[in-house]
Amino acid sequence: MAKKLIGVDLGGTTIKFAILTENGEIQQKWSLRTNILDEGSHIVPDIVDSINHHLDLYKMSRDQFVGIGMGTPGTIDRDKGTVIGAYNLNWKTTQHVKDDIEKGTGMKFAVDNDANVAALGELWKGAGNEGDDVAFITLGTGVGGGLISNGKLIHGLGAGGEVGHMIVKPNGYLCTCGNHGCLEQYASATGIVHIAQDKAEEYEGDSRLKAMIDNGDEITAKIVFDLAKENDYLANVVVDEVCMYLGLACANLSDALNPEYLVIGGGVSAAGDFLLKRVNANFKKFAFPTVKTSTQLKLAELGNDAGVIGAASLARQFMD
């Protein structure tokens, strides 16, 4: 009988769970608030309890499952199944998530980086179209990446896919990583607000965005894009700059990988075709001729489900 997969998407505010068929159809979904108190020591026990509780609730037994996959922030040792340096989980020391979750649930467990897992989700059931060569860029609070070549994630020595830290402007904005001019500082939600604030200072003309900023109103990336769509001049200056750097990074990445698709996801990608078109115009300007005519930019399709679906796909390695 066909077995099922469990996907866990561990984030700083919520933990999302899903039970999926082997074909990646979501059958059950639930979620939990992430309790990061006490150095995040409740997180793994909460995951174990929640899975066990839901299996009881649905009257399902362990042998109906292939295993559990999980996406998490932090630096991951995939073989050992450990995580370290996940600061928004308060995990400062090494966490033996694989050992603890396998012991607690009686199921096999695999773990990878959250951006990689979202990429696997889009690859399997979303915009990636099950391609062998697909690149994903996630524009959220930060900028993450998941790169697939010859059907496999590019991990390299572990940090492969750190596209948010490709330098798009040498000596540009200071990044949380300590370097200057990382893509993340220009294309993340926070980066877009930063650009807006800087441009508002220089700009003298009419603009609702400028008025809001001068008024001390809270600005978000969504507000910038919404105003740009309404032809606000300053908002369009900001969006142009964001899309220039994004197009540059997409081009440089695609010159290296020449993927079938370069998929743009994450909260900022909610700006939709408005964003995609402008990024694409810059991509066409910067990419190598053979690359710009072959690699196709597109928007992610799965939204918030990419994480649990991709996480579940990690467990497919345990299928007979």
Place this chain on the structure above:
Amino acid sequence: MAKKLIGVDLGGTTIKFAILTENGEIQQKWSLRTNILDEGSHIVPDIVDSINHHLDLYKMSRDQFVGIGMGTPGTIDRDKGTVIGAYNLNWKTTQHVKDDIEKGTGMKFAVDNDANVAALGELWKGAGNEGDDVAFITLGTGVGGGLISNGKLIHGLGAGGEVGHMIVKPNGYLCTCGNHGCLEQYASATGIVHIAQDKAEEYEGDSRLKAMIDNGDEITAKIVFDLAKENDYLANVVVDEVCMYLGLACANLSDALNPEYLVIGGGVSAAGDFLLKRVNANFKKFAFPTVKTSTQLKLAELGNDAGVIGAASLARQFMD
């Protein structure tokens, strides 16, 4: 009995051949001038004749060989074994190299891009140390790349590894590809001379390099590096700029792939540790923290043999 491999490195001026053991030891080497007359129509027959002639000479039979591998410029269809757009070979129309060489020699044949093949050579027997994740940048007349992830070349849709056309300076020097600011325009032998000429125009102080340029002497990348080693001020300004852009590209590439090694080869890399140290300083400045402490930059080790060795390695796919 262990069989042998044939490697062919097809270039615009010479065709290099080698017979290798299955372990990649070169046993015989020879070469031929490339005859690009008549739209390059003599090239494939010359390769066939030369291989057949040498097998007769060495009294070897076809069944002693696994097959033939070849590296070539141009756009390659690896499955069909065709090449198109290899302008320095005068190949403007599709060349059915696989069909013709298999028919002419009676041996199996595989083909890939010259930069990829050189990367495979270094991976197998040189600086790549048979790693699963290694990136190669070749600094010659142009700048080429060969990227290996999870033990496989990254081809993507065919143009993967075009690192010479990653943009390091938006709106910079015009490149032969039609874009502006490609790495190739700053780190190839011709790019280095271009930078030297530009910097010489601005510079007013003492410099042997400036004197040579003002005098109309022919400048090469080697002269620039040699003068820089002798503390010529202007030459060092040029080398600093070259190494800044190279370090930036190495960092951006490594943030994506996080390879064990990033290997720098090609004629320009003859500048040795003098080059490597300065590129490395910039790499450390630009790369993501986890990447700069894990990915290691090194110089290529095989020199001109990288091509035939890597080409021969393509034929290993035919081993039983």
